[in-house]
Amino acid sequence: MATGRTHRPATRSRGIPEATVARLPLYLRALTALSERSVPTVSSEELAAAAGVNSAKLRKDFSYLGSYGTRGVGYDVEYLVYQISRELGLTQDWPVVIVGIGNLGAALAGYGGFASRGFRVAALIDADPAMTGKPVAGIPVQHSDDLEKIISEDGVSIGVIATPAGVAQQVCDRLVAAGVTSILNFAPTVLSVPDGVDVRKVDLSIELQILAFHEQRKAGEETSAEEGHDAVAEPEPVVVPPAPRGTTGTTGRKGPDGDVPAVMPA
Numbered sequence: 190m191a192t193g194r195t196h197r198p199a200t201r202s203r204g205i206p207e208a209t210v211a212r213l214p215l216y217l218r219a220l221t222a223l224s225e226r227s228v229p230t231v232s233s234e235e236l237a238a239a240a241g242v243n244s245a246k247l248r249k250d251f252s253y254l255g256s257y258g259t260r261g262v263g264y265d266v267e268y269l270v271y272q273i274s275r276e277l278g279l280t281q282d283w284p285v286v287i288v289g290i291g292n293l294g295a296a297l298a299g300y301g302g303f304a305s306r307g308f309r310v311a312a313l314i315d316a317d318p319a320m321t322g323k324p325v326a327g328i329p330v331q332h333s334d335d336l337e338k339i340i341s342e343d344g345v346s347i348g349v350i351a352t353p354a355g356v357a358q359q360v361c362d363r364l365v366a367a368g369v370t371s372i373l374n375f376a377p378t379v380l381s382v383p384d385g386v387d388v389r390k391v392d393l394s395i396e397l398q399i400l401a402f403h404e405q406r407k408a409g410e411e412t413s414a415e416e417g418h419d420a421v422a423e424p425e426p427v428v429v430p431p432a433p434r435g436t437t438g439t440t441g442r443k444g445p446d447g448d449v450p451a452v453m454p455a
């Protein structure tokens with residue numbers, strides 16, 4: 190079933206760059222917080238700071254949405270919430286299935302942030318017969334034998350994989366064959382999917398490893414400062430050219446605002 194990795198162009202069909210798409214949820218989160226405080230307008234600088242993005246980049250991103258704000262007033266918060274939600278496809282309900290209802294799957298099932306962002310947990314699926322029928326976060330778990338039936342009946346296009354790594358590819362293949370075209374993978378394995386299927390991977394241990402790298406670096410800098418001599422000279426940075434269009438870069442670590450840094454340590 191799996192025929193290879195998905196390669197997506199760096200620009201979506203409607204002309205919005207992938208890096209901009211990756212920042213839209215950051216703007217939306219900041220705008221939603223403003224909306225909840227009934228703040229009517231926001232300047233690009235304030236919103237950029239709240240989203241952790243540079244303000245020139247924010248203005249460029251919003252220009253793709255056709256949103257330019259009003260000089261001296263800023264952006265209308267409610268209208269931007271609507272525009273970004275519409276762009277991200279969040280003005281419609283997305284049924285989601287979670288496969289693998291162990292520690293992680295159960296925690297995800299109970300996560301209120303899905304529903305509030307337009308993702309309805311349509312079904313919880315697990316291979317363990319002892320789990321079948323048991324309610325988790327108020328939803329009865331269904332057996333994985335019925336996966337295909339559940340996907341087609343609920344018109345599900347997004348699947349979350351929270352199974353052990355060893356079965357994740359097989360689960361992924363079944364989800365895709367049943368009609369799922371977007372997968373959020375928590376299992377620590379690389380999934381192969383046919384063209385037209387998007388996979389996003391979440392791995393908290395990788396994030397921790399990156400933090401460990403920075404901690405180690407900070408500790409090294411402090412030791413050098415305490416010893417009263419200059420830190421060991423950093424090697425010259427190597428300038429990494431941007432990946433060619435149409436490829437999925439894997440070497441660059443994404444910054445918080447979705448950028449792949451152009452300069453990486455040697």
Ligand SMILES: NC(=O)c1ccc[n+]([C@@H]2O[C@H](COP(=O)([O-])OP(=O)(O)OC[C@H]3O[C@@H](n4cnc5c(N)ncnc54)[C@H](O)[C@@H]3O)[C@@H](O)[C@H]2O)c1
Nearest residue numbers: 289290291292293315316317351352353354376391392393
């Ligand atoms: N991405 C992250 O940051 C992160 C964090 C924690 C755990 N994980 C990963 O998430 C996965 C689940 O972790 P966990 O602690 O919940 O494990 P767990 O053992 O508690 O749960 C796994 C569940 O998957 C079910 N399962 C097994 N094979 C299945 C199949 N073929 N179809 C459907 N269900 C199946 C099991 O019955 C079990 O209920 C693991 O791969 C783990 O490494 C990732």
